[in-house]
Amino acid sequence: MTEPLRVERIQRALKTNRLGNKIHYFHEIDSTNAYARERAQAGGSEGEVVIAESQTQGRGRLGRSWVSPPYRNLCLSVILRPKLAPQDAPQITLMSAVALAETVQTFIPLAPEIKWPNDILVSGKKVAGILSESCCESERLLFVILGIGVNLNTPPEMMPDGIRDRAASVMSWTREPVDRTEFTRRLIENLERCYGDLETKGFPFIAGRWQSFFALRGKRVTVEMLGRTTLGKAAGIDVDGALILEEDSGAVTRIIAGEVVPIEG
Numbered sequence: 001m002t003e004p005l006r007v008e009r010i011q012r013a014l015k016t017n018r019l020g021n022k023i024h025y026f027h028e029i030d031s032t033n034a035y036a037r038e039r040a041q042a043g044g045s046e047g048e049v050v051i052a053e054s055q056t057q058g059r060g061r062l063g064r065s066w067v068s069p070p071y072r073n074l075c076l077s078v079i080l081r082p083k084l085a086p087q088d089a090p091q092i093t094l095m096s097a098v099a100l101a102e103t104v105q106t107f108i109p110l111a112p113e114i115k116w117p118n119d120i121l122v123s124g125k126k127v128a129g130i131l132s133e134s135c136c137e138s139e140r141l142l143f144v145i146l147g148i149g150v151n152l153n154t155p156p157e158m159m160p161d162g163i164r165d166r167a168a169s170v171m172s173w174t175r176e177p178v179d180r181t182e183f184t185r186r187l188i189e190n191l192e193r194c195y196g197d198l199e200t201k202g203f204p205f206i207a208g209r210w211q212s213f214f215a216l217r218g219k220r221v222t223v224e225m226l227g228r229t230t231l232g233k234a235a236g237i238d239v240d241g242a243l244i245l246e247e248d249s250g251a252v253t254r255i256i257a258g259e260v261v262p263i264e265g
């Protein structure tokens with residue numbers, strides 16, 4: 001077992017106003033997103049952070065699961081109460097992908113890439129994923145639970161079959177195991193900065209930085225959405241954060257949700 005996270009050290013060093021004032025820390029929980037949602041529904045404040053060393057029901061998107069051996073990685077959720085329209089909630093995922101990519105970049109000599117909308121890759125391997133879940137009431141966005149899972153110190157042999165070939169830990173590109181406490185502090189600070197930029201400077205400001213990490217720009221991809229597969233070229237993101245797909249038919253489509261897979265070769 002590696003060392004538990006040092007939550008007091010994170011809190012002492014954090015230079016933030018909103019995020020991380022309160023950190024709920026668990027050795028084991030079902031899902032940090034589920035707990036953060038309960039807190040938010042019970043009136044929890046913006047910026048409350050939930051961290052768990054292990055999750056019995058770690059969640060990915062679309063009912064998939066997130067697997068993370070205890071005391072090696074980072075599983076974190078944040079309660080956000082953005083002043084955004086419900087249809088703009090995906091901007092939170094894109095904003096946090098920038099913060100996450102920037103954090104990973106400070107630990108390794110390679111540039112991380114963002115795979116639209118929610119994966120952070122290094123050398124083509126997934127090192128982190130984002131699951132943001134919104135709660136709306138009529139036309140109002142009440143809160144967003146931003147969930148982030150990062151592989152920091154899991155050696156390949158500890159990754160389950162089926163994931164091992166496509167995933168990697170930040171540790172693969174560092175000489176020593178990653179200081180998880182320091183990683184968490186930097187991530188929370190970068191999230192606060194990017195979230196503030198989204199609020200004050202607007203999405204186009206974030207989008208520019210996002211594009212600089214965009215792995216699939218100009219690449220041929222398939223997009224799977226609602227049981228339909230479309231072939232085309234990933235051109236970038238538009239002002240709302242939708243993926244712009246130049247279909248082989250010549251049509252240009254905006255993809256709001258879906259699975260994007262690069263076509264090799």
Ligand code: BT5
Binds near residue numbers: 033062077130
């Ligand atoms: C994601 O979903 O990538 C979002 C993952 C979010 C996890 C965090 S942890 C804290 C918070 N609390 C939660 O309960 N969840 C969030 P998606 O794009 O659907 O990818 C899920 C797929 O990635 C799975 O079906 C696996 O194939 C693969 N996968 C699972 N664990 C992985 C890991 N540790 N590293 C890389 N890939 C993984």
